[in-house]
Amino acid sequence: MGAGDAPPPVRVDVLGPLRLVVGTTAVDVPGPKRRAVLALLALAEGRTVTIDHLVDALWPAEVPESGRQALHTHISRLRAHLGNAAARLQTRQDGYQLDLLADGLDVAHARSLVERARAVACDDAAGACALLREAHALWRGPVLSDLTDIAPIATAVEGCAQLYREVTDALLACAIDAGQGHGVLALATTAHADDPLREPAVLLLMRALATTGQAPEALRTGREYRHRLAEEAGLDPSPALGELERVIAAGAAGPARTPSRRSGAPVPARPASRLIGREVEVSDLHRLLTAERLVTLVGPGGVGKTRVADEVARRCEAATILLLAPVTDPAAIPHALAAALNLTVVQGDVLAACVAVLSDRRGPLVIDNCEHLLDAVRDTVEVVLAGCPDLSVLTTSRERLGLPAEYAFRLAPLPLPGPDGDLPQVPSVAVFLDRAGRVRPGPPPTPAELRTVADIVRRLDGMPLAIELAAGRLSTFSLADLHHRLDRSLDLLGGGRPSADARHRTLRATIEWSYQLLSEDERRLFRHLAVFVDGVDVDAAERLAADLGVDGDPGSALARLVDTSMIEADVTGRTRYRMLETLRAFGLDRLAAAGEDETATASLIRWAVELTAWIAATMTTEREPEADAALRHELPNLRAAWRLVRDRGSLDDAAALVTALFDAVTYRDLVEIRGWAEELAEDPALTTHPRAGAVLGTAAEAAYHRGDYPRAERLACAGLERATENSDTWYCLLPLSVAALARGSYDEVIEHSLASAAITTAPRESLGIAALAAAYAGDPDRARTLNDQGLDGAVSPTMLAWGAYVVGEIESSSGRRESAEQHYLRAIDLARTSGATFLVGVATVGLLTVRADAGRVDDALRGYRDVIGYFARTSNWTHLWTTLRNLADLLRRLGDDGPATLIATAADNAPDAPAVGHSRAPEPPAALAPGAPRPSRADVLEVARRAIERNLKRP
Known part of the structure; x- marks a missing residue:
């Protein structure tokens, strides 16, 4: 190599047995210690690896006197193996650095291929598959199997295994979406066999089976997983399994997307009947959505707008679908959008949180059935378009939204048959024949019958819903009788081309006709x-x-x-x-x-009151998960009932609904229900109502979860003044106790909690709250006694989870980290089964604290990254400040003082931050320097995220 020439490239492969390639020549590296040094240098990916780190890795028990000299010898020998590329192994002030090019480490190359595949997947599924296959092929066998006794290498091997699962999952999903299910079925089967309890592998195998025509086998795989998970782990699968089972059972054998935690988008299930005669419209809408920001699919009811929009969404990657038909309250649109995004917002602006998530989406937002909420939808879409410059929106409505950016695409009825031509190929006739064949299977229609069908669809003006309704009547009438009765019963149009309004009247007449039968x-x-x-x-x-x-x-x-x-x-x-x-x-x-509208409205309200009363009673039993599922499933109907109750001014029913949902306010991040409680608390008519105390206590609990402790205490105290029964007093004492806990007033906590516990005989959280105060005040023995008393007789998963969480806090404050970790994990598992999302969050924060204290720094950092992201997405700053304080504590121990100080200072000066963490002696509150700008919340989050990533990459 001449002077000034760059040394030849060096490649190190770790996804299998360790392999060194210099230029194009494979070089053997003998000896486990030398191979370990090479692996550690390569896995650092260009960063300096300190001498201390290398010595500690090679001799973890005790470093021999000649350890450092032996390390220098291994480095010298490695340079000899590198030959004319020896200059790529450089000596730094405190360690060594191996200079590898961009693709010089196979694991880094695999990550790069995955990122490239994700970037092109939306537009080029086949190209993404090719990249993922290339990444998958980089694994040559067990990763560094002869070096796993070296702790840092064992950790890297675990990371490579996780990356392998990620690559495999992405390859399977991409291939299935690209219609290549047959080619990856064996791989999906192997991935599932390797880890039968890993849900993503189960879902992907089910999809692969379904796309290859093996729907029964796919459903059997799902059932077996459900049973195995319950028997071996005592857990229930996520809702994604049930959603996929419904999609497959409905006949979706094609590449319907698996529900994804990455996208959060709902999965458009393939309808049971095929879409006929709309291919041109679907293609045109796809083209428009690439050029226009807002497209509104306009047409009368029954023309098929929803069905066409659904097909457009199905063919788009990562489409988000917002169904407005069940939504009657304009104020509920942001909440419905959050639900469509699988987003839980427990504090702050719900729509702003949705916009933040949508801004990262590639697929379109589809909003169906806008006409009954036109003004509110217009305002929502305007905000979304302004905040998401790369997002396109498709809406369906009977009229335009009226925004300047709107492109109106009018959906016409299906084409009608002419005097000549192949009648079964005419879309309107084909829809009738398809529906009729499902109702009355039989031989193909005769030419005379086809002419009758042609006349029927002409009279129905090609409206898909009217055609399907008419064809459905063949279960009762012959084709001739149907034709005769249709002719007599409907006020069909006269001569000339009918208008859109006339078409709509025809549809209503068709429904009326079916109704009168x-x-x-x-x-x-x-x-x-x-x-x-x-x-x-x-x-x-x-x-x-x-x-x-x-x-x-x-x-x-x-x-x-x-x-x-x-x-x-x-x-x-x-x-x-x-x-x-x-x-x-x-x-x-x-x-x-x-x-009958008043009677029917009263019936709906009575149903809602009875349902919520059953939910409240069942929440305290072992059937709590069933009650949680019912609550979440029936929320659209409960929302409609709530609005009717408020419009009628029925305080009795409103109070019954709100107080019955106290547990939802406390443990389930259903911010909409919390809003109902606070709305009712502001009603002047509540002052003299007998349940005013319980309502104000429920509203106080809602205010506490927003971090507004002064308001929570004001509402709870007002509730105590108005409470007419002991049971209503309990509603107020509970938020008073947790507000005092957040302020660190432990004597008040115990006083309120013991008073609360004396009122109710059912196992509740009151004594557990008192136990937390005792533990934080330094009395763990009293804390254990109180918590044991509170758990006596508890059977609901949430109360058992609460007890486990309290034990975790007691053990953590006593320095028993291993015991605390086990109790936190049990609390998380139990809370997940019951839907108690708030409890999952706080127990997770406790779990990360003990893991950080135990020196499991990377586990803690990764956990903080996830939980901070979750709380930030949901605008839950009450718990986010606690999490950030704990992260700052860990960063300070890692020597990363700058970010730690900024985060802690921001938390100490945040008005909605709870009292400083209780598991260890708090740092003195940090004050802002005179004249120093207060860091914004966005700044704090960015500092935290960068600190986490930087410390995860440290040697």
């Missing part, structure tokens, strides 16, 4: 079901039928409504009945015409 009992049941905005389960539907005095078996009346396509039955899991939105609007009109 029902019996009076069936019509009455249909009308009253229309008040449920998100459908109703079979028990509630049958109770409603019985309350209405429907003759015979209520199930028969419901079956008749399903058979006539007036309602739909969702039989995945527990049977649930729903209406198409157009049909529901028709039902509400008929309800008002019959003078």
